[in-house]
Amino acid sequence: MYHNRLKRTLQEMSKRNLKYLMIYADREHYGNFEYLTGYGPRFEEALLIVDQSGKSYTLLGNECLGMAKQSRIPTEGILFHTFSLPNQPIHDNKTLKEILQYIGVDANVRMGMAVWKLLYPDFGTRQDFDVPSFIVDKVKEVTGEGSLENVTDLFIDPQYGLRVINTAHDIAYFEFGAAYASDAVQNMLRHTRTGLTEIEVSQYSTSGSLPTSLFPKVLAGERMDFGMVSPTTNKLRLGDRFQVSMGLIGGQSNRRGFAVYSEKDLPEESRDFLDKIAKPYFTVMVNWYENMQIGVKGSEIYQMVKDTYPRNIHGWFLNPGHLISTEEWMSSPVYEGSEITIKSGMMLQMDIIPFLEKKYAAPNCEDGIAIADEKLREEIKALYPEVYGRIMARRKFMEEKLNIRLKPEVLPLSNITGLYRPYMLNKDKAFVIRRED
Template identity: 60%
Template sequence: MITANNIQYTRVEEPFWGVPKEMPRIPDQVYRRRLEKALEKMEAGGLDFLLVYADREHYGNFDYLTGYGPRFEEALLVIGKGGRSYTLLGNECLGLCRFSRIPSEAILCQSFSLPNQPIGQHKDLEQVFRGIGISQEHRVGLVGWKLIYPVYGSAFDTEVPSFIAESVRAIVGKEQAVNATDAFIHPEYGIRVVNDAHEIAYFEYGAAYASDAAQQMLLHARTGLNEVEISQFGTHGFLPTSTFPKVLAGDRIDLGMASPTTNEVKLGDRFQVSVGLIGGLTNRRGFAAYSEQDLPEESRDFLNEMVKPYFAVVANWYEMIGIGVSCGDLYEMVETVFPKEKYGWFLNPGHLIATEEWLSSPISEGSKITLKSGMCLQMDIIPSAPPHYAAPNCEDGLAIADESLRRELREEYPDVYQRIENRRNFMIHVLNIKLKPEVLPLSNLAGLYRPFMLNRDMALVVGA
């Protein structure tokens, strides 16, 4: 077991692995198989129809089947047990259905449109559902984005907006419209938690750009610039984000989920840069400083008191990850090396990533779930710290792939695989984090942590 005593702060050259030149396109057969898996879940659950909800913030399950998400508006994918589907869209998104990756009939649903837009073709949702063929003898699954049931609540609780849920329940009754989100995102059996080579390559595209954007912001950050100015060094362009990008300095870091302002970075400020795109998030948090000498006296033991214990658990996490590993054991390792009571972390120490930054998490106390080939995970251990410290953080994502999946990824996407190999070699031979063969880093910065974030020469490694 790696401890804080094994962690060294030493010179580490900045790694540059580049970004993809072309975005992988997930093949049609993958979408056909996704639909087949959804139909299999419907049959297993005795469902006649599946209603998959989406809005701009919560579109991952919808996108998984259609290949797109709505902008501005809500959307609803209705799938019958025979495989026929209908997509309900508002005024401005109706044309998107032409690009659906599964065959689907577009239905204009103006109640999904923005306020005061034309509603001359408005139909009551209950009328729309009846027109599709939903009737009182049917059982309907409602797919939202939260894992309510079976984690808590009942099968009749749903986060799908009430104007949708109540419309279908007016037809089938409350007890025949049940929560089916778990079929998609449950960390043990959800159809989205295991990915193939095409999906991993697609996620690597986003993870690579997210890490490159964070890296460029970190390399160009300096005192005297404000948060907005630093954010403009990001290289991710207009790629869709999975979280709001963050550049925060000083006391603004306590706001958590906040966007950059013209707040100026000062020497000794707590400092954070974070970019999340489809497939991965890169987050770094520490001090805008060159060394402990730039900090107040009470903060100068930051390296020994916070950083080294934190990096020890990060290194152990990366080394433990692998096929067949118990997620309960993984949680217990984190608690043993980096106790929650002392370091203040409270979220799951790691979670699944996909279109969403947080799909769901198999890692919890006592979890019986084991890690599987095809899972994509975020190294996400978030400590809390007294205000005179910066709570250290170096989040990045990875994929788990057995030998067969690695071979397919290497053959289908050689450039992706080469970047992954470069990252693995850096983590193993420079940072001395001994990854298992099945662990594939998706981020260009995986494992690299510079706690004094203006110092681009020094970083943490595992020593003797």
């Protein structure tokens, strides 16, 4: 699998006439690095350099250098103390310039740098880099101005990026994390009760020490307004707005609503929550799942959401859906005017996020899916029958219990895909679709 990834990367380098490709990584942003090496740096930075022949070099700090031996592609590990933690021992320190010269980089060679943002073509030029200046400056000192260009799109552009289309092996790998993330959310919700603190609720997570792909959240009451903050000793009260989420490599599950058992527990000013807020959200979420299919344009999904869930009422502004991978949000083919079509092998997150006035809990029911044509489904079934069985069980639940009609190519990765309880303390009631036909 990794051999094929390297082969495809080298082909893209050849098309772009790149003699070297540099891939930068840190703890938060390592998806492109991990795509070839099979791991990400922990609390340090890293730099993978691949030449046209396929030979690679991995620059690592003191505590991650040993990981080079575990690389999924052959590589030479090089200790680069600048990537180490502050004040750690430095022995025989080599500068980046010296390392580049050792590798063979010289003046006027074409080099590509992949990081994690799609600065080009949306936000700038190929001469803009979201990487520490001490790296860019030294590379340019060796190669000369204009020889280095941003090629992050090579990996994550939603139209043609190498990482956009996943194999059966990839989907099985990512399903593992998505399933655990959804179990974590489900377990927290099952044990949630008034009087518990946010920290106490978070301790019911079942995710163990698996690596997270985004900021985990347990928030209650007014602390919902803070956004990206960690749980505290704040106690959950009846009638509070409430949210739990967990994202692991492969998928995220997120649930948000009111901590109530029924309408009578809602604040007086929010008694119309079910009809005015929660039902329209669940409806557009179902539409998203039912419209997702091979060949549909990203703009068509976007327009469907825009038409059936108006922004001026519900306040959403982020992409209603995006690609997932090692990252929780890799890039997105779903935006206004997008001509990008949904393809077999893509993995996407149902991610419609309303922003409402404070008296309402803005509903949220995020989960991930994979898109797989018949050939890819058969490969998953043959190679990973247990994964396939879990996916089929999820489809059956969504179709038979929730009455959500999925295209054959839609494979739910979360154990709670489509399951939304707006009254989050009530474990016996959830939304289902009622149809007239």
